Amino acid sequence: MSAAAEPARAPDGAQVRALATAARAAARVVAKAPASQRLAALAAMAAAVRANEAEILAANARDIEAATGHLSAAMIDRLRLDPARLAGVARAIDEVAAQPELIGAMTPYVTRPSGIEVAQMRIPLGVIAIVYESRPNVTTDAAALCLKAGNACILRGGSEAIHSNRALGAAVAAGLAAAGLPAEAVQVMPWPDREAMKALIALDDLIDVVIPRGGEGLIRFVAEHSRVPVIKHYKGVCHVYVHADADPEMALAICENAKIQRPGTCNAVETILIDRAIAETFVPALVARFAGRVELRGDALVQRLGGPTIKAATEDDWHAEYVDLIVAIRVVDDLAAAIAHIETYGSNHTEAIVTRDAAIAERFVRECESSTVVVNASTRFADGGELGLGAEIGVSTTKLHAYGPMGALGLTTSKFVVRGTGQLRR
Amino acid sequence: MSAAAEPARAPDGAQVRALATAARAAARVVAKAPASQRLAALAAMAAAVRANEAEILAANARDIEAATGHLSAAMIDRLRLDPARLAGVARAIDEVAAQPELIGAMTPYVTRPSGIEVAQMRIPLGVIAIVYESRPNVTTDAAALCLKAGNACILRGGSEAIHSNRALGAAVAAGLAAAGLPAEAVQVMPWPDREAMKALIALDDLIDVVIPRGGEGLIRFVAEHSRVPVIKHYKGVCHVYVHADADPEMALAICENAKIQRPGTCNAVETILIDRAIAETFVPALVARFAGRVELRGDALVQRLGGPTIKAATEDDWHAEYVDLIVAIRVVDDLAAAIAHIETYGSNHTEAIVTRDAAIAERFVRECESSTVVVNASTRFADGGELGLGAEIGVSTTKLHAYGPMGALGLTTSKFVVRGTGQLRR
Numbered sequence: 001m002s003a004a005a006e007p008a009r010a011p012d013g014a015q016v017r018a019l020a021t022a023a024r025a026a027a028r029v030v031a032k033a034p035a036s037q038r039l040a041a042l043a044a045m046a047a048a049v050r051a052n053e054a055e056i057l058a059a060n061a062r063d064i065e066a067a068t069g070h071l072s073a074a075m076i077d078r079l080r081l082d083p084a085r086l087a088g089v090a091r092a093i094d095e096v097a098a099q100p101e102l103i104g105a106m107t108p109y110v111t112r113p114s115g116i117e118v119a120q121m122r123i124p125l126g127v128i129a130i131v132y133e134s135r136p137n138v139t140t141d142a143a144a145l146c147l148k149a150g151n152a153c154i155l156r157g158g159s160e161a162i163h164s165n166r167a168l169g170a171a172v173a174a175g176l177a178a179a180g181l182p183a184e185a186v187q188v189m190p191w192p193d194r195e196a197m198k199a200l201i202a203l204d205d206l207i208d209v210v211i212p213r214g215g216e217g218l219i220r221f222v223a224e225h226s227r228v229p230v231i232k233h234y235k236g237v238c239h240v241y242v243h244a245d246a247d248p249e250m251a252l253a254i255c256e257n258a259k260i261q262r263p264g265t266c267n268a269v270e271t272i273l274i275d276r277a278i279a280e281t282f283v284p285a286l287v288a289r290f291a292g293r294v295e296l297r298g299d300a301l302v303q304r305l306g307g308p309t310i311k312a313a314t315e316d317d318w319h320a321e322y323v324d325l326i327v328a329i330r331v332v333d334d335l336a337a338a339i340a341h342i343e344t345y346g347s348n349h350t351e352a353i354v355t356r357d358a359a360i361a362e363r364f365v366r367e368c369e370s371s372t373v374v375v376n377a378s379t380r381f382a383d384g385g386e387l388g389l390g391a392e393i394g395v396s397t398t399k400l401h402a403y404g405p406m407g408a409l410g411l412t413t414s415k416f417v418v419r420g421t422g423q424l425r426r
Numbered sequence: 427m428s429a430a431a432e433p434a435r436a437p438d439g440a441q442v443r444a445l446a447t448a449a450r451a452a453a454r455v456v457a458k459a460p461a462s463q464r465l466a467a468l469a470a471m472a473a474a475v476r477a478n479e480a481e482i483l484a485a486n487a488r489d490i491e492a493a494t495g496h497l498s499a500a501m502i503d504r505l506r507l508d509p510a511r512l513a514g515v516a517r518a519i520d521e522v523a524a525q526p527e528l529i530g531a532m533t534p535y536v537t538r539p540s541g542i543e544v545a546q547m548r549i550p551l552g553v554i555a556i557v558y559e560s561r562p563n564v565t566t567d568a569a570a571l572c573l574k575a576g577n578a579c580i581l582r583g584g585s586e587a588i589h590s591n592r593a594l595g596a597a598v599a600a601g602l603a604a605a606g607l608p609a610e611a612v613q614v615m616p617w618p619d620r621e622a623m624k625a626l627i628a629l630d631d632l633i634d635v636v637i638p639r640g641g642e643g644l645i646r647f648v649a650e651h652s653r654v655p656v657i658k659h660y661k662g663v664c665h666v667y668v669h670a671d672a673d674p675e676m677a678l679a680i681c682e683n684a685k686i687q688r689p690g691t692c693n694a695v696e697t698i699l700i701d702r703a704i705a706e707t708f709v710p711a712l713v714a715r716f717a718g719r720v721e722l723r724g725d726a727l728v729q730r731l732g733g734p735t736i737k738a739a740t741e742d743d744w745h746a747e748y749v750d751l752i753v754a755i756r757v758v759d760d761l762a763a764a765i766a767h768i769e770t771y772g773s774n775h776t777e778a779i780v781t782r783d784a785a786i787a788e789r790f791v792r793e794c795e796s797s798t799v800v801v802n803a804s805t806r807f808a809d810g811g812e813l814g815l816g817a818e819i820g821v822s823t824t825k826l827h828a829y830g831p832m833g834a835l836g837l838t839t840s841k842f843v844v845r846g847t848g849q850l851r852r
Contacts, residue, residue, distance in 0.1 A: 032793070104792070110814055112812060112813070114807065114812060116803050118813050118814055121791070123795070125826070208824075208825055208826070209825075209826055229655070229824065231826075250848040253848065253850055254848065254850065257850035261850070261851050261852075262851075361845075365843055366458075366530070369841075370841065371841050371842065372841065372844065373841060373844070374844040374845075375843075375844065376845065376848055376849075377542050377845070377847075377849040378846075378849065378851050380850075380851035381540065381844055381846075381849065381851060382842070386538060386540060386542070387538070387842055387844070388536055388538055388544055398634075398655065399635075399839040400551070400635055400839070401826045403840060404842045405842070413825040413829045415829055416798040416799070416808070416813055417791055417798075418798065418801065418807055419787075419802065420800070420801065420802045420803025420804075420807070421803075422673070422676040422679065422680065422802055423803040423804065423807065424680065424806075425804050425806035425807060425812070
């Protein structure tokens, strides 16, 4: 494996079309390949990641070095691989492989009054384009999920992660080759420029879906220029609502974990809502918990109760996805006010409630429209791996096709199968 | 009920936005309404359709009168209601109501290694806009399906069906009122002009999905102008493949039914593919079966075997959705050639094979990528009602979200629900 290739020159549209045409041909092969062959490829991929740890980490170190001084600490954290994270990368491939097989599964046949028998068969989507930034693990997560679901994919990572992505892409290629699947089933796009991306996402005759992962700018760019359907989330403006009947220690721990454990992620909390009934005790405790580690911005009452370190929150703060060690805090009257705030400012990503009141928790679960609703746990669990999807290809905050973290199932669809004995429509 | 109102003047954008804003507010009410209330509304709707048969048929007669001389026979057939079809309209509402309840259903909770419990809850999509032409039954089918799935909807039918749609809309309104649900949960757009439609499908903050139903021109217009996700099919270029081992009588009956029973529908056959091995006997039999009733266009061999009534098929004929009493006929070498033809010229709608060979049927089912694949029955069964969906809101020939006929389930999504006891992400 070599990650030493020079960045390629910008391609013309014909080169991008040729790459996508090869992907479509490979998609047909993958769709017809038995599950055993796809599983063999996944096992060989995970093995190649483990066998090439030193080379992958060296490639990543080149990316980190180039990024240092240019990117924020949170962005560099997203970019960084270390032995533990790389072990997680390989383990995620294993977990995807271990998921139940999806392709070809039939629902039970139902006999209709006409006498026809009707069922649905699960089938791959076809060719998936993933456009992403920073996190190199997306390369293997996406390749594994697409392959598990019988698809081909085209991976267009960010230029800041190009060495890491190529090293991981080489491990993916080794896995495909070991199982006798075409190399074009997973292609790491060699061109990091935006023109190539635009050419790619215009190919609605060759690509079935585009999944952008990254900052809001990238996602809006893809949504605006794509002629292929897009599964996306713009922002993760996640909330923790501390209900009056919350266990205060649990609430403090969840707020801390949701903000601090990995602030660069889309499921980190951005606004904490606190019931008025407990504000007098909980706000100072929360301020103490975050002291010196997180910048706090609050409404007037939070400022009064929390002291002079708290900046005044503006309307912009309620909309903000900081992706950084900053959190907004607001006092609300009750559950209805919390849900109203989330409806106004939220992004349909993830909201958590902390409460001991089961009826209140139930109302929050029912009435909150976000794609992941959490009771008494950290918002950070809104993640494909944690939720049991094996790994995630992305998070959808629009309701069509998928809503929330999306795993292999989200990369399939189903067709109707009708069996008759000569039935005609009357 | 009155269908006598004059067509309204073109609205400004603010009026369209006000209508959609009211729909969104109503969607929240419908989403929280118990199933019993939604079922009561559906029962009252069906009753109102039956009670107002004379008035609805009179309104339809006005539309038919206005259309006569302007629209094709197939289009007028789509537009026409009669007592039997109107009974079907009411029965479709009952069938939608009788489907299993979807909203609030939970998948089983799974405990993850972290200790959190994870499930998914089925929820409505929100506000659905249906843009359609001609067939007045779409008004009640769409209203019933949207309501069954807990959504609000905005119905924008064609100007040619405006009296029929208003009369059916009054029955829907009566059903909502009888059950105490807001009138804005189902709104028949009073403005038939395209500017109003464009204003509607631009409202991506208020509408969750647009479903166009009608001719290719309408669907392309919606796909091009919509800022809201669109579920669509452009064309139904459906095929019947008569395999060498077909029962000839069954094959003739299926070809006849698929073409003639209702040629104005998207699941009518447009091209018949015949195995070379049986062409010499089957082509003349097929020509005799269609004689004087269907215009035939064939390749050179079909012309030679079928006689002088058969016009020469051009490349355009293989792409054509005639929606009329015309059919294209081609001789193919074998199953692989039939599938290759369908891949090249088909529209991912519906394909049927006629064969007694189970292995061939199985290969056709697996390898044909279309949204409905039929063995030994008419393509006309590719219909929500016939397949058991109760009624259909549309047919999707793109693979995202839904593929094939789409019923109430296609108008829902699901969110993740996480329950913990204070779990934090490590």
